[in-house]
Amino acid sequence: MLFLILIAATSAAPEPLRTFGDWTVGCDNIQHCKAMALEPEDPSDSDASILSVERGGLRDAQPHLVLDLRSDETATAIVVDGHAERIRLSPEGYLTVADPLRLARRIEQARRIEIANGAGKIISRVSAKGASAALRWMDTQQRRARTSSAIAAVGPKAFTGVPVTLPVVRSAKPSRTKGTARLTSKQIEAMRSEYECGSDDDVQGREVKYGRLDSATTLALIPCLVGAYQMSSVAILISNAGHYRRPMLEFSEQEQPNHLTEPEFDPRTLQLSSTYKGRGIGDCGGTDAWVWSGAVFRLIYRNRMDECRGTGDRITVWRTASHPEL
Numbered sequence: 001m002l003f004l005i006l007i008a009a010t011s012a013a014p015e016p017l018r019t020f021g022d023w024t025v026g027c028d029n030i031q032h033c034k035a036m037a038l039e040p041e042d043p044s045d046s047d048a049s050i051l052s053v054e055r056g057g058l059r060d061a062q063p064h065l066v067l068d069l070r071s072d073e074t075a076t077a078i079v080v081d082g083h084a085e086r087i088r089l090s091p092e093g094y095l096t097v098a099d100p101l102r103l104a105r106r107i108e109q110a111r112r113i114e115i116a117n118g119a120g121k122i123i124s125r126v127s128a129k130g131a132s133a134a135l136r137w138m139d140t141q142q143r144r145a146r147t148s149s150a151i152a153a154v155g156p157k158a159f160t161g162v163p164v165t166l167p168v169v170r171s172a173k174p175s176r177t178k179g180t181a182r183l184t185s186k187q188i189e190a191m192r193s194e195y196e197c198g199s200d201d202d203v204q205g206r207e208v209k210y211g212r213l214d215s216a217t218t219l220a221l222i223p224c225l226v227g228a229y230q231m232s233s234v235a236i237l238i239s240n241a242g243h244y245r246r247p248m249l250e251f252s253e254q255e256q257p258n259h260l261t262e263p264e265f266d267p268r269t270l271q272l273s274s275t276y277k278g279r280g281i282g283d284c285g286g287t288d289a290w291v292w293s294g295a296v297f298r299l300i301y302r303n304r305m306d307e308c309r310g311t312g313d314r315i316t317v318w319r320t321a322s323h324p325e326l
Helices: 100-108 131-141 185-194
Strands: 018-020 023-027 033-037 050-055 064-068 077-080 083-086 113-116 122-126 209-214 217-226 231-239 259-261 264-266 271-277 285-292 297-305 315-319
Touching: 018 131, 023 131, 023 315, 033 131, 033 315, 050 100, 050 131, 064 100, 077 100, 083 100, 100 131, 185 217, 185 231
Parallel strands: 259 271
Antiparallel strands: 018 023, 023 033, 033 050, 050 064, 077 083, 077 113, 113 122, 209 217, 217 231, 231 259, 264 271, 271 285, 285 297, 297 315
16 A cells, blocks of 8 residues: 655756856755855955855745855955945855845845944955856856746736645555565675675674565665765665665666665654765765655665765755655
């Protein structure tokens, strides 16, 4: 028996992020978009603050701005090409301004973006390089271009909004079958050789993790490669008779789709996740989450940050009713 998570599924693959100058932008499958000004490529500006402009696809959705302020002083204004606008900055970085759409439009046209304190002193900067292209791309994805709702290329047309329907993924019902199938030591050794895993010394003390998927199938996560700050495992499906095969992971980006970084499996929800960092400080990377459908692992969530340029934030490119993360 399957249980319904919500609404209707979609088959379109997640879209990659786009980078324009110092800005990276992406949208998810319901046209919720986020553009981010990262640390500039110019190393002399490596202390620049990180600014994001996020907007939903509904007709009345307003931009939301978040600032990761790289200063110990209190920010009271954002200064765009010399024009100061008062802001209130929450401890989480959310910007409160009088008119967020007007501010986003100024940022789109900006040549210089600065942050000031109460005395009017400039305490930090935000890169404007690529802002216009990133925000125009966002407008295009949301079909706001040439409408009165656009951030860039504002036009006379009315914007009716993008239908927001979270896709539904049907999950198999958790099995009542007790215990799990197991791999033999020879099978584990053969698979670690087949998938070019590290030496036995690398994974010494790291056990294979097992989880029951359904009455006939067990998931095995076999420790494979150990790096300086993360470990990968090989995912294998095992039948009760001991036969094994690779799982199918929907929209996997890996050359070997069953290689997962820091995987976690929850037998109560049948959700499998993989989280990776592009480098040790964690300013790039992403997370994938799938759920077992009874035949394959269906993607229910994905976020990404491809540019390793100073932020721990991520841009969501895929979400479903079971993992909305809004």
